[in-house]
Amino acid sequence: MATIKAAILGFGTVGQGIYHILNEKREELKNKLGIELEVAKILVTDTSRERVPGTAHLMTTSMDEVLAEPGMQVVFEAIVNEEPAFTYLKRAVEHKCHVITANKVMFAKRGLELQDLAKVNGVFVGFEATTAGGVPVIKTMKNILLVNDVSRIQGVLNGTSNYILTKMRSQGWSFETALKEAQNLGYAEADPYNDISGQDAFKKLMILSALAFGEQPDWADVDVVGIDSISAEQVKEACEKGLRYRHVAEVEKLADGKVVAKVGPQLVDKEHPLYPVDDVNNAVALDTNYIGTLTLIGPGAGMYPTASVMVEDYAEIIGKRAGFVVTI
Numbered sequence: 001m002a003t004i005k006a007a008i009l010g011f012g013t014v015g016q017g018i019y020h021i022l023n024e025k026r027e028e029l030k031n032k033l034g035i036e037l038e039v040a041k042i043l044v045t046d047t048s049r050e051r052v053p054g055t056a057h058l059m060t061t062s063m064d065e066v067l068a069e070p071g072m073q074v075v076f077e078a079i080v081n082e083e084p085a086f087t088y089l090k091r092a093v094e095h096k097c098h099v100i101t102a103n104k105v106m107f108a109k110r111g112l113e114l115q116d117l118a119k120v121n122g123v124f125v126g127f128e129a130t131t132a133g134g135v136p137v138i139k140t141m142k143n144i145l146l147v148n149d150v151s152r153i154q155g156v157l158n159g160t161s162n163y164i165l166t167k168m169r170s171q172g173w174s175f176e177t178a179l180k181e182a183q184n185l186g187y188a189e190a191d192p193y194n195d196i197s198g199q200d201a202f203k204k205l206m207i208l209s210a211l212a213f214g215e216q217p218d219w220a221d222v223d224v225v226g227i228d229s230i231s232a233e234q235v236k237e238a239c240e241k242g243l244r245y246r247h248v249a250e251v252e253k254l255a256d257g258k259v260v261a262k263v264g265p266q267l268v269d270k271e272h273p274l275y276p277v278d279d280v281n282n283a284v285a286l287d288t289n290y291i292g293t294l295t296l297i298g299p300g301a302g303m304y305p306t307a308s309v310m311v312e313d314y315a316e317i318i319g320k321r322a323g324f325v326v327t328i
């Protein structure tokens, strides 16, 4: 059986999730894809801490070492910021590795550049995990866009914010208690400011904008408001009126071709498609010309939903096998 080697860059919540799923699904993936995948390197900043038993020998702090591994062909990336992630993935692509990323900060800014570079190098970029966690919005949009035009995208794109708003409403938790629990559950970013300020949802919206419209609005023109502007009192008052706060990110292509976006809390009523989207769930509503409005809902954060779509990206890439070099 042919074997290919993979690396995981970043071994936090998502990186560990990838490792677990690849181990748990090893036999099944081997049978389905006809290829054995071996995680050969795990890139971290500190090798002294063995986060998952039995992985110490795989750890390295050096991207040179990752790329020097014979047969390295797939790189999963779950690092947090733009750099060094972009530089690592650029090097991986130039090394003819397929890359699969969960890094929305990097991808919102450098995604189009990375995809162009991948095209030149004959490799694939999987980015399903950058947006809406386990919700398959990227592959669905790619499919829809083969035939339809998308005119507007409206979504709940941050699981942590939605979880906090839900728990404040349904359990009467304070903002701080709900945030702490979101952190315990592995939903929040290392710096949760990005979740609650709306910046995380904004980055995901920009990724969807680039996919749907081939462009993003000027970032400086987008009004971004977080849930930190909402008090427990406001949540309670809204609830008494039969309304719910949702943190909504939306981008639209106007009739004159201009792409405009905004991100912020909105009060929605029972008739609104985002009303039932509770807890860590995300939702993406797409307005299209032939299908009409299509809404996808599912877990938007967490170890397994996010890691799962990255392994799906891997399976899809292997399925395509375009230019794939298999090491026997």
Ligand code: HSE
Binding pocket: 130, 132, 133, 157, 158, 159, 160, 161, 187, 188, 189, 195, 200, 300, 301, 302
């Ligand atoms: N912190 C993010 C969220 C993780 O809560 O949605 C998934 O991107």
